[in-house]
Amino acid sequence: MLFQGQAFILLFLPVTLALYYAAAGSRTLRQIVAVAASLVFYGFWDVRFVPLLAGLTLANWLFGRWHIANPRRDWAAIGIALNLATLGVFKFTNFFAASFAAVLGATAPSFDIILPLGISFFTFQKISYLMDVRRGDRHAYGLLDFFMFVTFFPQLVAGPIVRHNEIIAQFATDPRRAEMWENLSRGLALFCIGAAKKLLIADHVSEVADRLFAQAAAGPLGAAEAWGAAWAFTLQIYFDFSGYSDMAIGLALMFGLRLPYNFDAPYRATSIRDFWRRWHMTLSRFLRDYLYIPLGGNRGGGLLQARNVVVTMLLAGLWHGAAWTFVAWGGLHGVALAINGAWQRAGLRMPAVMGWALTLLFVMAGWVLFRAPDFATAITIWRGMAGLEGLGGVKLDHLAAFLAGSAAALLGPTSQQAALMRLRPAPWLAVPVGVALLLLILQSGTRAPSEFIYFQF
Known part of the structure; x- marks a missing residue:
């Protein structure tokens, strides 16, 4: 579903906006609407990767909270390694295999790996959070806040690369405020x-x-x-x-x-x-x-x-x-x-x-x-x-x-x-x-x- 497409402009966007503002009186409800709509938006491209997106988001949230509770175990570093490994497997497996094969003069193997849409962007977003936590940031966000931070559909697949301290605090603000x-x-x-x-x-x-x-x-x-x-x-x-x-x-x-x-x-x-x-x-x-x-x-x-x-x-x-x-x-x-x-x-x-x-x-x-x-x-x-x-x-x-x-x-x-x-x-x-x-x-x-x-x- 492309932003400039008729399905997005005439159906997805107005329905999502209507539901979001209808639930605006409750922070929890409007965030549930935003996260659910974002997962639908992402699933429109390839529903097989929705569990990957949701699973990585949950894992990063857990690593962040565990690190804040017990920094000596360096949970944040483990989470960063997980993100980099995921990005490496999906994006660079064929590239590195072909490069090594060329050096060795061998035939390059081809792995049937589909690149999940936006993986470079949402992995960097989660890495930035865990890096901040590892440096002493004590923000232990709620699960819903963290899911909305990662999956919010306008920036999910191609940025901007948003940092947690730039947007999560805004979730508490009622969108029906004076400047609505x-x-x-x-x-x-x-x-x-x-x-x-x-x-x-x-x-x-x-x-x-x-x-x-x-x-x-x-x-x-x-x-x-x-x-x-x-x-x-x-x-x-x-x-x-x-x-x-x-x-x-x-x-x-x-x-x-x-x-x-x-x-x-x-x-x-x-x-x-x-x-x-x-x-x-x-x-x-x-x-x-x-x-x-x-x-x-x-x-x-x-x-x-x-x-x-x-x-x-x-x-x-x-x-x-x-x-x-x-x-x-x-x-x-x-x-x-x-x-x-x-x-x-x-x-x-x-x-x-x-x-x-x-x-x-x-x-x-x-x-x-x-x-x-x-x-x-x-x-x-x-x-x-x-x-x-x-x-x-x-x-x-x-x-x-x-x-x-x-x-x-x-x-x-x-x-x-x-x-x-x-x-x-x-x-x-x-x-x-x-x-x-x-x-x-x-x-x-x-x-x-x-x-x-x-x-x-």
Whole structure:
């Protein structure tokens, strides 16, 4: 069930909202509604994985409580190991088997393992809680609170990666409070913006990206085609993932809950460090607090800092996908971050416009490796971008989506600023927002549903 799908918008969401607000007078009842709806939502994808989600959630809740009661047994570490082992089995078994087989020159075995939707996100969410408990956090939540924290459907399958101390305290607040109608209207407006990003931009430019990357897998590309491929995927991944995040944040707000922001105009960044402060912000915080800092962070000399950031980004690349192209993509960003850090420690400066241009070019080149099915395809596109295969020509279908996407990414307010800060509640806004939602519903029915890119991670 996709957020932008007609079944979700016309059936699941209104029914869930109606039941949630009907039970709003009782904290327990409204949370039962939210958890039950979330399990139904997750089961719609593959009901076989609902017991896995529920079982891991129960186990993590128990490990957290046991550790708080008896820290010497280090129950939290056992729970973290369980989460990592589960993620490793489902996501990386075939990858590591194929890698070892390649080293040994043997035939790689193939294990019939289906990746549970959202496992990378909800395992990181539980790991962050157990890491905090292991560091001395004494929050022993009730079972219902913990289940809602993990399974709440807006952020369950692709984030934002929400921390326990960012949302569980909000569960006690009655959603029918004074700002209820403002939350519903702003949440719906942000949901519509996110749906527009996905349906009107990401899904259209993806057709060009898919076509050009397929051509690159078959043979060389001219400069125009190569840059068209890079531009298309640069827009696709941003509007696909930020569109999902906008819809998730908007949906949560409609239930009276605030999720952390996940994007802040990343393509306007003037350095690679600035980019990672703006892109997938909740993952960046997770990597910083639970990986980079424990490795040593900024302590020690420049070489130690460089090592820490490269290792962090290599693991971040592996988290994104079980392929060496993702590891290499993470490594490239790690090296760039290390160079950026050395540049700043040396007291060097660069004009903002030049910093922005270099950052965006590097990010685009990196997205080629992220999207390519193998290194050969990425190299083909990079050769084309460098002009080594001639100028060539390219037909950019959906030019309006390219232009609108580029303008939105580089100019004007962000979607959160527009919907949550600048938009002033007024009765007349109900008409354009309602019309926009109707048009988006109609648009979603004109083609086969397209899953979000980050669902595969």
